[in-house]
Amino acid sequence: MKQMFRVAFDLLLEAARRKWFLALFGAITLVLVILGFSLQLEVVDGAIAGSKLFGSMLSKEIVSANRVMSGLFTVVAYLAFYGGAFFLALACSDFAPELLAPGRIEHLLSLPVARWQLLFGTFLGVVTLAALGSFYGAGGLTILLGVKTGIWNWNLLLGSAVGWVGFCALYSVMLTTNFFVRSAALSGALGVVTLILGVVASFRESISVAMSEGIGRTLFSWAMLPIPRLGTLATVAANLAGSLPNEPGMVGRLLGGCIIFSVALLSIAAWRFERKDF
């Protein structure tokens, strides 16, 4: 286990020195700092009486702070889900190809490390990186608004956690791809394609109904069945962040689906890795 955590730690160490991730954390910090200095909220008895951004009045209406935060968190959760997934799919696409590069993989495999430890260590490293990014952003915004309004609403963190599980499913596709074809471009592209398919899968019933009956519709239904419903997961994450209600049992079903999907793909990757010569 120690070896697996070391592989994950090394990946984080490597990521910390890459421009992509420095830019990501820099951008999140910049947004938080700018908001911290330029957003002024006047809160009276749990209601926002006035708000200013860069000195200009945003609204003169008196609205409940909870309502404002709910709306803001919903939008942020959506943006973080799709933007974050897209960015991370591209930025993390070359970790596995780097690990499997000729001259590196032979060295790693010559060490007393099991192949599954390398596989899961890489997965763990990338998803930890995604967790750090999303929780840093969500946590920072929560604290910032908490300090400014005096209302501590942690739901954005909850929404981020749900979104993060969606990214885990996405990355399992990207990682597994590399054990068949070692390519950062293909890995990144398949990550983005999975995200798009995940949105399509969320509307599979309505799309299916719109299609004429026959083999095409059946094939579409079967093809969409194993794809995690990432579009619905984004809505659920946004609802959670915005303290809006979700269909009972929906969160559990979607999270369970993503976890099963990830485990299935990682099992295929492990099976392939164990049999592969380098």
Added chain:
Amino acid sequence: MAEALSVRNLVKHYPTLFGPGQQALRGLTLSVPTGAAFGLIGPNGAGKTTFIKVLLGVVRPTSGEVTVLGGDPQDLSVRARIGYLPERMHLPAALKGRDFLRSVSTLKGLSPSDAELGKMLERVGLANSQQRIGTFSKGMRQRLGLAAAMLGKPELLILDEPTDGIDPLGRVEVRALLLEEKARGATILLNSHLLAETERVCDRVGVLQLGQLKLDGTLEEIRHASSRWSVTFANGAEGADVAGFVRGEKGFHFEGDVAALNKAIDAARAKGLEITSVVPMTRDLEAVLSELQGSEEAK
């Protein structure tokens, strides 16, 4: 003497989807005694790197037996006792040399102090390198790879082109390091295209060609496993050519095995010739390799 590694009837076949594929190793049988410095030589495509990868468990053999340090190379406890430097090592560019050594140490189950890591960097001439690996020269990368291989004083060091990219003076330093490791008692398996380097470091050599072991023995045996003899006659050598001796620039020589040589000597003596010396003609590894290559092409 105990064996550090041994393989018997080792076959490795890389099948392809649409063809018979390539047979990299064809029934290779070889053993290396503990504490030896064994040089593996052979032309490109001889199967040297595949053989090394089989020893490390990176490539699984199609058939045959492999024993490394008394166990199976797939066994993690066996691999913990091996140090390996791959040909053209790919290092994580964003890390610093010390970070990389620390990472390899942890993966090897070691926990060296900062001072110990510093000492290892000093040993390979990288004590003052504070920059990231991405900015390292080829030679510096090779030195770092060597340091990683030597971490934890492994019982078996497998080095694939260890001086590739290192300047001539650096090569002398690397050679000294390998000799130090050998003196410590480590078994060394060296795969190098630099035959002079193999001769200087190794006491045993194996010549691999088309996935088979063509020659194996101590350096002396290989050099003298010649079928060429230099012969000196006492007083004149009229008629020596008749007995099969060939006149060269520096005297006579004879080509053939020991039995043929004795027959030729008997024939020469029957003609009244006196022989004062018969010396096997030694060759360097380059000559051994090109001779083998020539005989293979002739076939």
